[in-house]
Amino acid sequence: MTTASHPRSSIADLLRGKVAPGTPVTIKGWVRTRRDSKAGFSFIHVHDGSGFHPIQVVAPKDLPNYESEVLRLTTGASLVVDGELVKSQGRAQAVEIQAKAIQVLGFVEDPDHYPIQPKQHSFEYLRTVAHLRPRTNTFGAIARVRHTLAMAVHRFFDRRGFFWVHTPIITSSDAEGAGEMFRVSTLDLTNLPRTESGAVDFSKDFFGRQANLTVSGQLNVEAYACALSNVYTFGPTFRAENSNTTRHLAEFWMVEPEIAFADLPADADLAEDFLKALFHDLLEERADDMAFFADRAAKEAKEANRPDPDIIGRLQRFADSSFERMEYSEAIRRLEASGRKFEFPVRWGMDLQTEHERYLVDELVGRPVVVMNYPKEIKAFYMRLNDDGRTVAAMDVLAPGIGEIIGGSQREERLDVLDRRMDELKLDKEAYWWYRDLRRYGTVPHAGFGLGFERAIQYATGMGNIRDVIPFPRTPGNADF
RNA sequence: UCCUCGAUAGCUCAGUCGGUAGAGCAACGGACUGUUAAUCCGUGGGUCCCUGGUUCGAGUCCAGGUCGAGGAGCCA
Numbered sequence: 001m002t003t004a005s006h007p008r009s010s011i012a013d014l015l016r017g018k019v020a021p022g023t024p025v026t027i028k029g030w031v032r033t034r035r036d037s038k039a040g041f042s043f044i045h046v047h048d049g050s051g052f053h054p055i056q057v058v059a060p061k062d063l064p065n066y067e068s069e070v071l072r073l074t075t076g077a078s079l080v081v082d083g084e085l086v087k088s089q090g091r092a093q094a095v096e097i098q099a100k101a102i103q104v105l106g107f108v109e110d111p112d113h114y115p116i117q118p119k120q121h122s123f124e125y126l127r128t129v130a131h132l133r134p135r136t137n138t139f140g141a142i143a144r145v146r147h148t149l150a151m152a153v154h155r156f157f158d159r160r161g162f163f164w165v166h167t168p169i170i171t172s173s174d175a176e177g178a179g180e181m182f183r184v185s186t187l188d189l190t191n192l193p194r195t196e197s198g199a200v201d202f203s204k205d206f207f208g209r210q211a212n213l214t215v216s217g218q219l220n221v222e223a224y225a226c227a228l229s230n231v232y233t234f235g236p237t238f239r240a241e242n243s244n245t246t247r248h249l250a251e252f253w254m255v256e257p258e259i260a261f262a263d264l265p266a267d268a269d270l271a272e273d274f275l276k277a278l279f280h281d282l283l284e285e286r287a288d289d290m291a292f293f294a295d296r297a298a299k300e301a302k303e304a305n306r307p308d309p310d311i312i313g314r315l316q317r318f319a320d321s322s323f324e325r326m327e328y329s330e331a332i333r334r335l336e337a338s339g340r341k342f343e344f345p346v347r348w349g350m351d352l353q354t355e356h357e358r359y360l361v362d363e364l365v366g367r368p369v370v371v372m373n374y375p376k377e378i379k380a381f382y383m384r385l386n387d388d389g390r391t392v393a394a395m396d397v398l399a400p401g402i403g404e405i406i407g408g409s410q411r412e413e414r415l416d417v418l419d420r421r422m423d424e425l426k427l428d429k430e431a432y433w434w435y436r437d438l439r440r441y442g443t444v445p446h447a448g449f450g451l452g453f454e455r456a457i458q459y460a461t462g463m464g465n466i467r468d469v470i471p472f473p474r475t476p477g478n479a480d481f
Numbered sequence: 482u483c484c485u486c487g488a489u490a491g492c493u494c495a496g497u498c499g500g501u502a503g504a505g506c507a508a509c510g511g512a513c514u515g516u517u518a519a520u521c522c523g524u525g526g527g528u529c530c531c532u533g534g535u536u537c538g539a540g541u542c543c544a545g546g547u548c549g550a551g552g553a554g555c556c557a
Contacts, residue, residue: 035516043516056517074508092517112508112526113491118518119506121492124550179556216557241555242482254557343553354553407557452557465550466557477548 012051014085014095021095025085027055028105030135031077033118042070046081049140052288056088056096057081069104074111075118076135079104123468130472130481138296141289142469145282146457152281153234153255153453156274162230162257167217169236172209173431180240181212182250213238217256218448219382219435222411225258225446226438232257234453242476246465247402247455251474258448264384264393264410267447268370271397271406272323275368275456280319282460283312290315290461297462309401311462318399323368328391331360331371338364351378352396354403361398369398381421382435383409384445395449402459408449415439 009025019025029048036042040061047054059070073079083099090096108114115129116136126133133139154164170184186206187193193201202210217233224231237254259270283290294311301308326334335346335356344353352360352371361369373391376383383392397406412418418439422429429436457469467473472481 033518035514035519037514037516038512039514039516041515043519045517058515089515090517091515110491110508114507115491117492117507119492120518122550125492127549237557239556243555244482244550245553245555246551248556252557404557450557455557 010050011046011048011053011055014055014097015051015053015093017094019085021085021087023085024083024100025097026080026082027057027097028080029054029078031073031075031079033075034073036071042066042073044070044073044081046079047135047140049134049143051144052137052141052292056090056093057083057099057102058096059099059102063099063102065102065104070102072107073104074108074114076108076111076114076116077104078106123465127467127473134471137292139468141286141292142457142461142463143471144289145286145293145461146469148282148286149278149453149457149460150234152278155281156277157230157232157257160230162232163224163228165217165221165224165228165231165233167214167220167233167235169214170207170211171214171220172207172211173219179215181215182238182240184211184213215239216254216450218258218450221256221258221448222446223434223438225260225448226442226444229260230257244476246467247452247458249454249466249470249473249475252466252470253453255451255453256448258446260444260446262410262447263445264372264395264447267408267410267449268323268325268372268395268397271370271395271408271449271451272368274451275397275406276319278456279315279460283315283319293461293463309462311460314400315460318368321367323370323397324365325370325372326360326365328371328374331356334364335359349375349377357398357403361400361403367400371396371398376421379409381425381427382411382418384412385417385421393447397449399459402455405455405459406449406451408447410445410447413439413443413445415443 007026008028009019011027011029013019014025014027027046027048029046032045032047032054034042034044042059044057044059045054046057059066061067063070080103081097081099082101083097085095086098088094088096116132121136126136126139134143157164184206187200187204193204195201202208205211214237216237217235221231221233232255234255235253236251238251239248240250241248257270257274259266262270290312297311298308329348331352332346332348335342338359340359342353342355344350344355346356360371372393372395373386374394376385376390376392379392379394383394385392393410395408396404397408399405412421415436418436419429422432454466454469457463458466461469463469467475
């Protein structure tokens with residue numbers, strides 16, 4: 001019996017009723033649990049990742065390998081089941097598979113030490129077995145949700161006539177201002193070439209100059225927006241910050257649309273439509289997984305004596321209600337009028353701290369808030385200077401319970417103003433020669449934003465730690481797997 | 482990077498006043514049952530994170546270190 005010749009049914013399809021009871025079927029997957037009945041058969045829950053739920057296989061004792069193999073199956077073992085889809089006599093499921101033959105592909109060596117047991121594990125522990133954690137309910141669900149959201153990103157932009165631009169992973173921009181960068185080099189670290197003055201001679205390096213991993217595709221994608229009008233980039237992004245939090249990764253994925261002939265309000269509208277479309281599609285396409293996350297979050301909240309976050313209702317409301325728009329100056333006024341004692345005192349000109357964002361979103365408004373037009377001192381050089389001369393057309397989208405999920409701006413399209421800003425910040429204009437060219441040759445108003453993809457997944461699933469919504473997380477001191 | 486907390490069986494944890502190691506789950510053996518992370522009985526399983534110190538004696542106290550988590554900052 002060769003497994004390759006068997007057509008394989010997806011367990012999700014079988015449970016969904018795509019196949020009529022009485023039909024012969026073959027499934028392939030991994031054992032979740034096994035229960036034996038002395039009445040003459042075993043129940044095996046088999047999972048193949050196609051959906052949230054496993055399917056129950058009934059293995060009768062007259063199978064030739066019942067004693068020798070079926071009774072030795074433990075959690076994690078892989079197998080092929082040939083049988084018939086039948087209506088279940090049990091209560092917990094509509095259909096099950098009456099096995100005619102079971103072929104074990106792989107037993108679990110040393111079941112006593114198999115890291116994934118049919119019980120609740122701590123996420124902290126599962127991070128140490130990142131290669132096996134996708135076999136759990138939670139991480140399987142996250143993988144499917146992640147995929148669905150990624151597809152929804154592409155679908156949203158495609159339908160609106162945006163083009164996906166593959167911006168480079170390796171860049172030579174040395175001061176994009178978005179954070180510390182990882183160096184890319186082929187130099188021999190034990191024997192570095194030196195210039196006459198003793199500095200490292202990067203002209204001998206692979207690219208003939210210093211190179212780094214990208215911290216943002218924005219500057220590059222602007223070039224394509226100034227030619228194709230509506231574009232976006234979606235790919236990995238790298239920050240060498242020593243951040244140890246539940247919402248930072250050294251390697252994460254970012255979605256960055258860029259729209260030409262657009263101002264900040266248009267940018268905010270796009271961000272709102274975009275997020276709503278993502279969550280709408282997610283609720284529609286991954287109901288089984290989302291029900292699991294909602295249950296989990298509800299149970300967790302109950303144990304901690306907190307109100308149920310109501311993951312699904314929250315996303316539905318998110319998708320149905322409009323985002324609040326608020327000027328930065330207005331946000332400051334509201335914070336000052338709150339009567340709250342904040343750890344960081346509120347004054348115009350400061351950046352909003354986590355505690356301030358929480359108050360605005362969770363307590364004051366209760367739904368997503370777009371804060372717009374920040375003081376220029378706390379924002380990047382490329383953001384468009386407003387007529388008041390002291391604010392720039394920047395925005396942050398703050399989501400309840402998670403904080404900043406999107407950061408964006410209208411870009412400075414006036415060369416003279418851009419140059420003045422770069423001078424103020426002592427940036428090397430030569431290094432940005434091509435970025436400045438975009439303003440010299442047929443400049444247009446344009447705007448864009450960046451969505452932290454993992455943060456969107458966190459918000460959608462209620463997962464507390466960003467390291468648990470990416471398959472193999474990279475954080476300071478950790479690049480295992 | 483700063484603050485706080487933690488590390489004991491495969492996993493989750495308990496371990497009193499410093500006196501030489503425990504539970505639940507998992508595994509293994511058995512009983513029972515169209516079972517549902519089944520249930521019941523039994524068995525095996527330990528570098529108590531590392532190094533040093535105090536002590537007759539350290540899982541427990543002290544010092545240093547390693548690793549992890551939560552919060553803050555940076556940000557997406």
